[in-house]
Amino acid sequence: MAGTAQAPMGDDVPHRGMITVCAIGATLLQSLDQTIANVALPYMQGNFSSSYDEITWVLTSYIVAAAILTAPVSWMAERFGRKPLYVGCIIGFTIASMLCGAAQSLTQMVVFRLLQGAFSAALVPLSQATLLDIYPPARRGFAMAVWGMGVMIGPIMGPTLGGFLTENYNWRWVFYINLPFGVAAALGLIAFMPKTLGMNRLRFDWFGFAMLSFGVVSLQLLLDRGQLLDWFHSTEIIVEAVLAGLGLYLFFVHMLSAKQPLIRPAIFRDVNFSSGLALMFAMGTLLVSSLALMTPWLQTLSEYPVQTAGMIMAPRGLGNLAAIMFAGRMSTRMDPRVIVGAGLVLICSSFWMMTGWTPEVSEYTIIITIMIQGAGMGLVFTPLQVLAFATLPATMRTEGASLFSLVRNIGAAIGVSVTSTMLARNTQAMHEIIGSSVTPFNRALMAIGIYDPSTQQGAAMLDKVIHEQAQIVAYSNDYMMLIYTTLPALLLLLLMRRPGGLVRVKTEPME
Numbered sequence: 001m002a003g004t005a006q007a008p009m010g011d012d013v014p015h016r017g018m019i020t021v022c023a024i025g026a027t028l029l030q031s032l033d034q035t036i037a038n039v040a041l042p043y044m045q046g047n048f049s050s051s052y053d054e055i056t057w058v059l060t061s062y063i064v065a066a067a068i069l070t071a072p073v074s075w076m077a078e079r080f081g082r083k084p085l086y087v088g089c090i091i092g093f094t095i096a097s098m099l100c101g102a103a104q105s106l107t108q109m110v111v112f113r114l115l116q117g118a119f120s121a122a123l124v125p126l127s128q129a130t131l132l133d134i135y136p137p138a139r140r141g142f143a144m145a146v147w148g149m150g151v152m153i154g155p156i157m158g159p160t161l162g163g164f165l166t167e168n169y170n171w172r173w174v175f176y177i178n179l180p181f182g183v184a185a186a187l188g189l190i191a192f193m194p195k196t197l198g199m200n201r202l203r204f205d206w207f208g209f210a211m212l213s214f215g216v217v218s219l220q221l222l223l224d225r226g227q228l229l230d231w232f233h234s235t236e237i238i239v240e241a242v243l244a245g246l247g248l249y250l251f252f253v254h255m256l257s258a259k260q261p262l263i264r265p266a267i268f269r270d271v272n273f274s275s276g277l278a279l280m281f282a283m284g285t286l287l288v289s290s291l292a293l294m295t296p297w298l299q300t301l302s303e304y305p306v307q308t309a310g311m312i313m314a315p316r317g318l319g320n321l322a323a324i325m326f327a328g329r330m331s332t333r334m335d336p337r338v339i340v341g342a343g344l345v346l347i348c349s350s351f352w353m354m355t356g357w358t359p360e361v362s363e364y365t366i367i368i369t370i371m372i373q374g375a376g377m378g379l380v381f382t383p384l385q386v387l388a389f390a391t392l393p394a395t396m397r398t399e400g401a402s403l404f405s406l407v408r409n410i411g412a413a414i415g416v417s418v419t420s421t422m423l424a425r426n427t428q429a430m431h432e433i434i435g436s437s438v439t440p441f442n443r444a445l446m447a448i449g450i451y452d453p454s455t456q457q458g459a460a461m462l463d464k465v466i467h468e469q470a471q472i473v474a475y476s477n478d479y480m481m482l483i484y485t486t487l488p489a490l491l492l493l494l495l496m497r498r499p500g501g502l503v504r505v506k507t508e509p510m511e
Contacts, residue, residue: 015191016134016135019188019192019193024146024149026185029093031150032158033062034062034155034288035159035162036158036159040162043171044106048105057110060220060221061110062114063117063220064114065120067220068121068216069118071209073401074398077129077398082129086130087186087193089121093119096112098175124401125402128397131144140389143328145324145327145329151381152287157317159295160314165177212251216248223413223416223417224413227424266396267399267400272389272390272496272497273389277407278492283377283381284412285411287408288415289412289418290373292416292419297357312363312366312370322375331382331386336386339380340379340380344380346379349372349376351483353369357472419482423475426470427467430473
């Protein structure tokens with residue numbers, strides 16, 4: 001595919017500060033809506049009189065639509081121009097959000113969430129590509145820091161903000177909240193973003209798009225429904241696995257052989273970008289899966305109220321925010337690979353601390369640990385963007401940003417699915433192991449009257465204790481698994497080259 005006209009670069013870009021604010025706003029809209037609706041699901045379920053299996057399509061429809069339309073963002077930006085596509089997607093996303101808030105049935109909600117996810121697909125990659133274009137190399141660390149704030153803080157803020165809006169107003173405000181921010185971002189980009197021209201004769205790779213969509217949708221359905229249907233004991237899951245493998249295989253074969261593929265193979269020849277893509281996949285699995293584990297741990301195992309659990313989780317976002325800004329400044333003064341490596345070590349350290357947690361762990365310990373974890377993720381995210389895009393040609397930036405968003409989303413889906421499955425299975429296995437020694441013939445238990453397994457009350461109380469102990473071990477095993485996922489990512493840093501012209505350059509404030 002031919003390259004699109006790029007926005008003006010360097011210090012000659014007018015209104016850079018306003019463009020940056022609008023781009024961050026658009027990024028925050030997309031990242032926030034990935035998780036903000038989660039806490040409102042029980043209220044929607046009651047409002048629409050639907051089952052748990054049916055209401056989860058409110059989440060799945062959004063994720064699937066966004067995943068499918070992420071890959072062709074580069075082609076659409078080249079075909080229609082980046083500015084018209086960007087503004088159109090923000091307007092479409094805002095309208096779809098209003099429709100979601102006004103939905104009167106589950107069918108309407110799923111359709112409107114599909115539209116919302118479709119329009120959201122371009123927001124993050126276009127924001128990233130725009131900021132990379134309007135800032136010179138010496139200031140891209142700063143640009144990726146402020147952009148990373150929107151990407152990383154959104155999923156962390158989502159459950160807290162969603163819970164506040166749902167409890168104090170109505171679940172519909174989870175979607176209505178997007179209106180003022182969407183309007184402001186669209187008007188700002190219309191007024192300040194430089195114009196870009198499209199290319200009318202650019203061909204679209206329909207076969208590649210169809211195969212990628214086929215594979216991604218099948219994979220997403222497999223991950224969403226696997227635990228519910230007992231994975232490969234279900235015919236549906238086996239069929240979805242085969243279809244996912246077939247679709248992705250045909251897509252890669254077509255990509256390597258077609259004259260104008262949806263994704264150009266040349267982009268993967270850049271070692272920094274390919275290594276960064278693998279690291280971003282690992283970060284995707286960690287960012288969302290660690291949140292997915294932490295929330296039920298606080299609410300079910302430690303029995304914190306919902307609002308208290310949200311307050312305890314907030315310092316993770318503070319640690320993340322501080323580290324992103326620090327990394328943005330230091331990425332221009334020292335080797336970004338060192339910062340990424342330090343971030344990965346901090347993440348592993350936090351998971352190691354969490355392997356020893358019990359429901360009696362103090363709030364202070366929880367807050368310090370998750371602040372370290374948030375700081376580690378912040379240290380990785382910003383310098384990783386600088387490293388990955390340092391050697392990538394400007395004509396491939398939008399394509400690269402789209403791929404980064406795609407692998408991050410796929411990594412998140414896989415991470416949540418694997419950790420939740422392992423948690424459920426390890427809890428069941430440990431329950432059986434611990435429970436095997438609990439019998440009416442155990443004299444030690446019979447000596448403690450309230451835990452006497454020969455009585456109905458004693459058996460019920462013992463089962464509760466056993467289940468809690470099994471969950472503690474299962475959570476510990478999940479955190480160990482995340483450590484084993486993170487540590488190998490350090491080796492990828494050895495393949496990446498240090499960006500040129502980024503060291504010992506003073507980072508200036510945003511204009």
